[in-house]
Amino acid sequence: MSSLKRVPALSILLAFAALVCLVIMVFGDALSGHDHREMNLDLRLAPPLTGGHLLGTDELGRDVLARLLTGLRWSVATALSATFIAFVIGTTFGLVAARGQSALGGVMRLLTTFTQAFPPFVLAVTVIAVMGDAGFFSIVLTLGLVTWPVFSRVVYAEARSLFEREHVLAAEMTGMPAIRLFVRHVLPGLIPSLSVLVVFHFADMIVAESALSFLGIGAPLGAATWGAMLSESRGYMLSAPWLTLSPALAMVAIIVCAHALGQHLRNANR
Amino acid sequence: MLPAPVCCCVARKEEFNPVSALRGLRDLAFVLFATMTVLFFLLRLTGDPAIVLAGEGASPAQVEAIRAEYGFDEPILIQYFIYAGKLLTLDFGVSLADGTPALEKALISFPATLFLAFMALGVNLMISLPTGLWLGQARKGVARRGVRGLITVMQGFPGFVIALLMINIFAVALEWLPTVGFGGPATWILPTLSVVSFLAPKLIRVVEANTYAALTSNYVRTAKASGAPDNVILWRHVAPNALLGAIALVGAEFAFMLTGLVVIETIFAWPGIGWLLVQSTLSLDFPVVQAVVFLMVLGVFATNALAEQLQATLDPRIGNARGAG
Amino acid sequence: MSQIASSPPPSLGVNGLRISAGDNVLVPGLSLTIGRGEILGMVGASGSGKTISAFSLARLLPEALTQTGEISLEGERIDLLSEAQMRKVRGGRIGMVFQDPLSSFNPLRTVGSILVESICRHQGLPASQARELAIETLATMRLPGRTASVDAYPHMLSGGQRQRAMIGLALVNQPALIIADEPTTALDPTIQLQILALLRHQASSAACLFITHDIGAASAICDRLAVMNEGVIVEEGPTDQLLSSPVHPFTRELLSHAPGGARFR
Numbered sequence: 130m131s132s133l134k135r136v137p138a139l140s141i142l143l144a145f146a147a148l149v150c151l152v153i154m155v156f157g158d159a160l161s162g163h164d165h166r167e168m169n170l171d172l173r174l175a176p177p178l179t180g181g182h183l184l185g186t187d188e189l190g191r192d193v194l195a196r197l198l199t200g201l202r203w204s205v206a207t208a209l210s211a212t213f214i215a216f217v218i219g220t221t222f223g224l225v226a227a228r229g230q231s232a233l234g235g236v237m238r239l240l241t242t243f244t245q246a247f248p249p250f251v252l253a254v255t256v257i258a259v260m261g262d263a264g265f266f267s268i269v270l271t272l273g274l275v276t277w278p279v280f281s282r283v284v285y286a287e288a289r290s291l292f293e294r295e296h297v298l299a300a301e302m303t304g305m306p307a308i309r310l311f312v313r314h315v316l317p318g319l320i321p322s323l324s325v326l327v328v329f330h331f332a333d334m335i336v337a338e339s340a341l342s343f344l345g346i347g348a349p350l351g352a353a354t355w356g357a358m359l360s361e362s363r364g365y366m367l368s369a370p371w372l373t374l375s376p377a378l379a380m381v382a383i384i385v386c387a388h389a390l391g392q393h394l395r396n397a398n399r
Numbered sequence: 400m401l402p403a404p405v406c407c408c409v410a411r412k413e414e415f416n417p418v419s420a421l422r423g424l425r426d427l428a429f430v431l432f433a434t435m436t437v438l439f440f441l442l443r444l445t446g447d448p449a450i451v452l453a454g455e456g457a458s459p460a461q462v463e464a465i466r467a468e469y470g471f472d473e474p475i476l477i478q479y480f481i482y483a484g485k486l487l488t489l490d491f492g493v494s495l496a497d498g499t500p501a502l503e504k505a506l507i508s509f510p511a512t513l514f515l516a517f518m519a520l521g522v523n524l525m526i527s528l529p530t531g532l533w534l535g536q537a538r539k540g541v542a543r544r545g546v547r548g549l550i551t552v553m554q555g556f557p558g559f560v561i562a563l564l565m566i567n568i569f570a571v572a573l574e575w576l577p578t579v580g581f582g583g584p585a586t587w588i589l590p591t592l593s594v595v596s597f598l599a600p601k602l603i604r605v606v607e608a609n610t611y612a613a614l615t616s617n618y619v620r621t622a623k624a625s626g627a628p629d630n631v632i633l634w635r636h637v638a639p640n641a642l643l644g645a646i647a648l649v650g651a652e653f654a655f656m657l658t659g660l661v662v663i664e665t666i667f668a669w670p671g672i673g674w675l676l677v678q679s680t681l682s683l684d685f686p687v688v689q690a691v692v693f694l695m696v697l698g699v700f701a702t703n704a705l706a707e708q709l710q711a712t713l714d715p716r717i718g719n720a721r722g723a724g
Numbered sequence: 725m726s727q728i729a730s731s732p733p734p735s736l737g738v739n740g741l742r743i744s745a746g747d748n749v750l751v752p753g754l755s756l757t758i759g760r761g762e763i764l765g766m767v768g769a770s771g772s773g774k775t776i777s778a779f780s781l782a783r784l785l786p787e788a789l790t791q792t793g794e795i796s797l798e799g800e801r802i803d804l805l806s807e808a809q810m811r812k813v814r815g816g817r818i819g820m821v822f823q824d825p826l827s828s829f830n831p832l833r834t835v836g837s838i839l840v841e842s843i844c845r846h847q848g849l850p851a852s853q854a855r856e857l858a859i860e861t862l863a864t865m866r867l868p869g870r871t872a873s874v875d876a877y878p879h880m881l882s883g884g885q886r887q888r889a890m891i892g893l894a895l896v897n898q899p900a901l902i903i904a905d906e907p908t909t910a911l912d913p914t915i916q917l918q919i920l921a922l923l924r925h926q927a928s929s930a931a932c933l934f935i936t937h938d939i940g941a942a943s944a945i946c947d948r949l950a951v952m953n954e955g956v957i958v959e960e961g962p963t964d965q966l967l968s969s970p971v972h973p974f975t976r977e978l979l980s981h982a983p984g985g986a987r988f989r
Binding site for chain 2: 808810811813814816818819820822824827828829830831832833838841842845846877879890893
């Protein structure tokens with residue numbers, strides 16, 4: 130972890146960002162002093178810093194900051210859950226395939242091509258439609274189901290080489306049960322690259338979820354998500370630019386922090 | 400030393416290999432089959448197109464009539480076999496929205512996406528390759544650090560966010576460029592730049608890493624030991640190796656563009672295949688969705704095959720597996 | 725140090741060579757000479773400073789390291805040359821052979837093209853003549869086929885063949901000094917002797933500095949040996965003498981670990 134000593138500023142910044150995130154996740158729009166659903170029709174499209182609204186109000190008089198914070202909760206929650214699902218499915222699949230015969234390797238390759246060729250949008254929309262308007266769960270499950278190959282590819286490749294390492298072979302020969310083999314010997318070897326992957330995947334999920342809610346898919350109608358906020362702001366680009374800038378910059382901030390963390394982890398692995 | 404292995408090593412690079420081509424076609428057929436099957440059942444699960452076609456306030460009898468007319472009342476497996484059979488003759492039926500042949504509708508929209516993809520590819524290469532080469536030559540330096548920081552920030556912007564911001568600034572505020580549509584060159588700028596903005600950072604990073612790896616490699620050391628000046632080293636030894644390693648990413652990015660420009664096309668009302676996909680999926684226009692997905696799979700496969708062939712042609716290590724080595 | 729009693733200056737003269745990485749001094753002060761046609765073996769364990777000393781002779785150290793001290797090539801002070809002048813020396817008057825021939829050749833270029841590049845640069849020949857010379861050189865290195873080898877890519881050749889090509893590259897412009905850094909370490913033992921013999925035979929009129937940790941290989945072809953430890957030459961002398969009656973304890977240590985080497989004299 131010597132790289133931490135060399136870049137203390139970065140670590141402090143990231144820790145701070147994570148803390149802010151946590152606080153927002155817990156307290157939500159209460160931090161802004163307004164309820165995100167509260168409409169103040171007398172104060173529509175108010176610019177930032179008017180009437181106690183730090184970031185202004187939108188076309189229905191709702192406090193932008195409150196909606197922003199609510200949107201963060203939604204984005205982080207969906208992205209984390211989607212990453213979790215993709216991680217679980219992908220890692221399991223990758224481990225099983227790595228353990229099994231090489232025929233499974235061929236299946237994996239085809240599955241990977243299949244996932245790459247199958248337009249994720251179609252898959253996402255149809256899965257969401259199949260599950261009705263369950264909102265959170267449909268989005269999370271969809272994103273997880275569409276992106277798990279990212280994990281399985283990496284796990285498959287790395288686990289295969291790990292399984293051939295001496296200490297694993299030795300443990301196997303002592304008759305260790307498969308699960309213990311995985312947990313004690315294989316998983317620790319996977320942790321470095323998996324942790325990097327998890328962080329970058331999380332960032333990608335933030336983007337994917339907001340892209341979908343931008344198009345009006347998945348999130349309940351009228352919900353305060355960043356994608357929805359961006360979509361609604363299109364009509365007011367000139368008159369109320371803060372409506373576009375707030376969710377845009379918030380999204381960028383989270384993504385840049387996630388990327389920085391991922392890069393940091395990658396450097397620490399070397 | 401044995402002369403025989405060397406002689407066959409130095410044979411001509413393998414010409415077009417029919418066996419691997421057949422294998423590729425087999426994979427393509429399999430993926431197409433799997434995709435179209437999954438698609439069929441998935442779509443049928445999402446909703447009843449008969450209801451959508453009948454429109455609001457239609458009576459159950461009217462819905463039934465439509466169902467019978469389109470064959471939606473048959474058992475699902477029968478429907479599937481009819482569908483599969485038609486697919487083999489490339490008959491995708493007609494659009495449920497306006498009755499035009501589905502495949503035709505999809506084919507008409509494809510060029511717009513291809514056009515955007517090629518433009519983005521060109522601009523991406525023009526920007527990323529030189530930048531990556533430049534960045535990889537030195538770790539330190541104020542200018543390089545600044546550019547790297549800029550790239551990091553750019554990577555934080557999702558493509559559609561950049562699109563919105565650019566529309567905000569250039570089309571709405573400054574009114575330099577049109578906001579939407581596909582017309583003359585002025586309409587090409589913002590969509591292309593939006594796409595390039597999220598493709599370029601990754602490519603720059605890869606080229607940079609490859610450049611640095613080449614510069615610190617042993618073969619560059621050999622070149623230096625032979626007295627090669629810096630520009631010869633850069634252009635004759637570093638650049639070819641660095642760029643070769645980027646081909647895979649360029650191919651993957653192009654394949655992505657064929658299927659993933661959905662949001663960008665929607666924002667700019669760019670009449671491409673992604674935009675058509677959104678429309679037809681949301682309106683449950685199954686035949687068109689099926690035709691679109693079919694074309695997308697073909698496109699992705701073709702892109703991958705081309706990228707692989709390019710690599711095999713340019714890299715002497717591929718394809719010439721026979722070596723005394 | 726043994727002196728060559730005739731009037732032409734030694735091919736290589738080093739006086740007070742000092743190499744440091746920042747404040748860390750790796751080689752405090754190295755001095756040696758190599759005469760025409762002489763092969764000096766620099767033997768020592770990894771990290772003893774032999775490789776960086778060798779690289780410093782061609783001024784090819786990585787940026788992090790600095791070097792000072794006199795280096796004379798055929799009586800001319802090359803440590804005083806500008807970088808542009810030095811580039812004319814490298815490959816032309818100093819030839820280098822590296823340890824790992826696979827990674828030392830550009831995988832995207834034929835072995836012949838690398839030779840031609842060096843020939844054109846240092847001898848100014850037109851391309852067709854350069855190619856002829858490359859073919860000749862590789863044939864002299866006992867690489868099979870004439871155009872077959874010249875047009876081969878590195879991955880097509882065996883390890884031994886690649887190393888022959890590398891030696892060919894080092895010798896093609898008839899340098900005054902050859903620096904060979906562990907040239908046989910990465911090769912099969914059966915091939916090692918052949919390569920050593922080739923090096924000895926072909927480098928006959930040049931001075932050669934042969935770096936290795938394998939004292940057996942060194943004793944096979946070197947006229948004199950210099951034993952290095954922690955950046956300092958602890959003992960130096962004719963090979964026979966060093967092998968039969970080593971003085972320094974470190975030399976004895978090295979010898980005790982080495983298998984006996986055959987002699988190619």
